[in-house]
Amino acid sequence: MASIFKRKQSPVFYAAFKGADGKRVYRSTGTKVKREAQAIAVEWEKEEDKLRKSYSSKHRVVAEIVAEIKRLANEGELTEAHARKAVSDIYQHYSGQELKISSIKEWLWEWSKTHSPTESFAATESRNRSIRHVLEALGKKADKRLDLITTEDLEEVKAWLAVQKARGGRTVKKSTQNHKLGHLRGAFREAFDRGKISRNVAAPIKNFPPTDSEIIGEFDHEELVALINAAEGEWKAGIILAAHTGLRRENIIRLKWTEVALSERKLHVRLVKQRDGKKPKVGSIPLTTDAFNAVSRQVGKNETYVFDELSKLKGSDPNNRFNKIMAEAKVPKRKTLQGGIEVKRSFHSLRHTFTSLLANRDIAPEIRQELTGHTSSEIHQIYTHLGDEVLRDAIGKLPSLSNS
Secondary structure, eight states: OOEEEEOTTOOSEEEEEEOTTSSEEEEEOOOSOHHHHHHHHHHHHHHHHHHHHHHHHHHHHHHHHHHHHHHHHHTTOOOHHHHHHHHHHHHHHHHSSOOOOOBHHHHHHHHHHHHGGGSOHHHHHHHHHHHHHHHHHHGGGGGSBGGGOOHHHHHHHHHHHHTOBOGGGOBOOHHHHHHHHHHHHHHHHHHHHTTSSSSOTTTTOOOOOOTTOOEEOOOOHHHHHHHHHHOOTHHHHHHHHHHHHOOOHHHHHTOBGGGEETTTTEEEEEOOOOTTOOOOOEEEEEOOHHHHHHHHTTTTSOSSBSSTTGGGOOTTHHHHHHHHHHHHTTOOSEEEOTTSOEEEOSTTHHHHHHHHHHHHTTOOHHHHHHHHTOOOHHHHHHOSOOOHHHHHHHHTTSOOOTTO
């Protein structure tokens, strides 16, 4: 029963009562009035009694669950489903939340879905492609409970990726497979951080040595003109825009009207995120006359995207279409430079071409970096921002493509 008492040199009463754990609790009531102190002590003991009964109720429920599991085990009827339900019921009793036990497949798609709203279309497509390949490598194991995945399972995924073939039977580049391994590690690292697995089983999975990395080449002026002449419709405009802005393919084909300021003859583009984890930035890019005309001709075709047809391309379609344009223009995909260095050309080569065109006209490195969206900590210590006129002057020195 709750009682009160006074300590030496203290004017207020103290309460003594039984705690929820059965031990005696001593606490100051903060009052000098005996009647008030006694009421406070009684109320505290009632609260502790309610808490003790609540604990007893929960313990009793858990004891009943365990007893049922023991009975099933003794009778030889215990199954994994029984055990999983028992654990789920106990978790719900103590946390008030339902225990969700995801399969590996369910978790990977859930992980992808949570990241999609904050990323570009290309980033989402790339991650989803990685997930599809990981699930294909896992086979039936993809339906296992997430908490049962092992590092050995993921090593088998890596071994599968090592010999994976692309269309046409060629071996997929190790740099591409390393990108998939990065997604794999990210998914299981987050599963560990969120308490879905007891250890990060993907941490020991290392990248393949990038022994097959290819050098991306550029197009010379004659090749660029040939590509533009061979292209039709939106592809012609897209190639011109890429060659005169240095934007990546994804920024070109998903360019939105909200990123276009025709009255200013500028683009304000959210540059696509890179694989090295850098945060995306917004690039403000002045338009040459050719680039401005390429964009202006698209007005009225699509309310959201500048390029109505290009924006609908998915997966490998943009690569395949551009490869056909290169073939029609008789521009080889591979080229050997002086010294025997072989380079590969693709749509991304238009970005390299843009940079080279600027460099060949003695445009300073910091201006080239500002226009292409590259960043350098050393340069930004000197140049915090380049004025619009400086960028327009640099763009104005690019060769015209209007006769193509």
